[in-house]
Amino acid sequence: NTLASKLRNRSKLGNNFVYKLWDEPLLINYPEVAYSYSSVRQCAPGIALELTEEPAVALGDIADIWTVNINALSENAIKTAKQQRDRIYLYANRFHDIQGNPQRIRSLGWLMGYFGIEGYHFWSVSDWDNGSFIQSIGETGNEERGTLFYWDPASNQILASLRMEMFHQGLDDMQLLAKVKSCAANPALKNSASAAQLLQRLTQVMQQWNFNAANAPVPAWQIYRKELLTNAVACNEVKMRRPLALTP
Numbered sequence: 116n117t118l119a120s121k122l123r124n125r126s127k128l129g130n131n132f133v134y135k136l137w138d139e140p141l142l143i144n145y146p147e148v149a150y151s152y153s154s155v156r157q158c159a160p161g162i163a164l165e166l167t168e169e170p171a172v173a174l175g176d177i178a179d180i181w182t183v184n185i186n187a188l189s190e191n192a193i194k195t196a197k198q199q200r201d202r203i204y205l206y207a208n209r210f211h212d213i214q215g216n217p218q219r220i221r222s223l224g225w226l227m228g229y230f231g232i233e234g235y236h237f238w239s240v241s242d243w244d245n246g247s248f249i250q251s252i253g254e255t256g257n258e259e260r261g262t263l264f265y266w267d268p269a270s271n272q273i274l275a276s277l278r279m280e281m282f283h284q285g286l287d288d289m290q291l292l293a294k295v296k297s298c299a300a301n302p303a304l305k306n307s308a309s310a311a312q313l314l315q316r317l318t319q320v321m322q323q324w325n326f327n328a329a330n331a332p333v334p335a336w337q338i339y340r341k342e343l344l345t346n347a348v349a350c351n352e353v354k355m356r357r358p359l360a361l362t363p
Contacts, residue, residue, distance in 0.1 A: 132162060132163070133162075133163045133164070133165045133179075133180060134155065134159075134162050134163070134164055134165065135164070135165040135166065135167065136148075136151050136152060136155065136164070136166075137151065137152075137166060137167075137168075138167050139167050139168065139184070140166075140168060142173075145171070145173045145174055146173075148166070148168075148174065148177070149173070149174050149175060149177050152164055152166065152177035152178060153177055156177070163179040163180060164177070164178050164179050164180070165178060165179065165180040165181075165182055165204075166178040166180070166181060166182065167182040167184070167206065167236070168181065168182075168183075168187075169181060169183045169184075169187040169189075169192040169195075170192055170195035170196050170199065170201070176199040176201065178201060179201055179202060180201065180202045180203070180204055180234070181196050181201055181202070181203050181204070182203075182204040182205070182206055182234075182236045183203060183204070183205055183206070184206060184207070185205060185206070185207035185210070185226075185326065185327060186327055188205065188226070188230065190230075193230050193231060193232070197231075202233045202234065203231075203232055203233060204232060204233060204234040204235060204236050205223065205226065205227060205230075205232045205234075205235050205236070206235065206236040206237075206238055207223060207226075208238055208260055208261075209260075210222065210223060211237075211260045211261070211263075211278045211282070212260045213260055213262075213276075213278070216333065217276075217277040217278050217280075217281045218281060218333045218336070219281075219333055220278045220281045220282045220285065221281040221282065221284050221285040221288070221333075221336050222285065222326065222333055222334075222336070223235060223282060223285050224282070224284070224285025224286045224287070224288045224289035225285060225288055225289065225292070225321070225334075225336060226326065227285075227289050228288065228289035228290075228292040228293060229292070229317075229318075229321045237261045237263075238261055262276070263275065263276050263278055263279035263282070264276065264279060284336075284340070285336070287340075288336060288339070288340050288343065291340065291343040291344060291347055292317070292343060294343075294347040294350070294352035295310045295313060295314060295343050295346050295347055295350070295352070296310075296314060297350075297352060298310040298346065298347065298350035298352055299311040299313075299314050304350050304351075305349075306346060306349040306350045307350070309346060309349070310346045310350060313342055313343070313346055317339060320334050320339070
């Protein structure tokens with residue numbers, strides 16, 4: 116009742132906050148989860164509700180945002196969320212372990228672009244208490260995998276990690292992929308057929324890539340990035356300049 120009262124009296128929260136009541140619930144908790152989310156929706160319909168779980172029949176349409184773990188990422192999960200007119204986000208903590216291959220985090224942009232995912236959820240963000248680039252071992256054993264910037268005392272500046280730079284590259288890839296899709300969908304454009312062929316080849320790459328296998332090699336995104344850019348420029352979807360100015 117106290118929570119409901121606070122939410123009712125703060126209507127402006129609906130435009131600024133996403134509220135999450137549960138994190139990775141177990142199947143046995145689904146009835147309680149569904150009840151909790153339905154109750155909050157009734158008392159504060161203007162606030163977007165997030166759940167870190169994939170859509171399921173047992174949960175119904177209780178969330179506005181389904182944040183899916185990469186282990187549960189599938190065409191069916193995407194389809195269900197879209198049918199419910201909900202947003203779907205992704206999280207893949209192991210993709211940005213501080214000691215892992217930074218190229219893996221670039222893959223997130225491709226996964227988001229391929230599946231039509233609308234957001235990414237970084238978890239395990241820690242502070243700079245240890246003052247080093249060494250991954251600290253804490254409760255999760257991967258405390259710094261969400262820390263993408265570091266303070267450099269030598270230059271007195273904040274430095275982006277390789278993981279942050281690769282994540283940025285992946286977002287550029289994602290937006291270029293959208294431009295090529297737009298080109299392929301418009302037969303009136305002279306490069307439409309070429310864009311469609313590239314998309315077909317990229318679809319095969321994504322389908323053959325077992326992104327949940329720990330030792331699966333990461334596709335050569337830098338090569339496909341060049342092809343995406345070439346096609347997008349030929350379709351007049353982007354201009355060959357720096358920065359790419361992919362977003363309006």
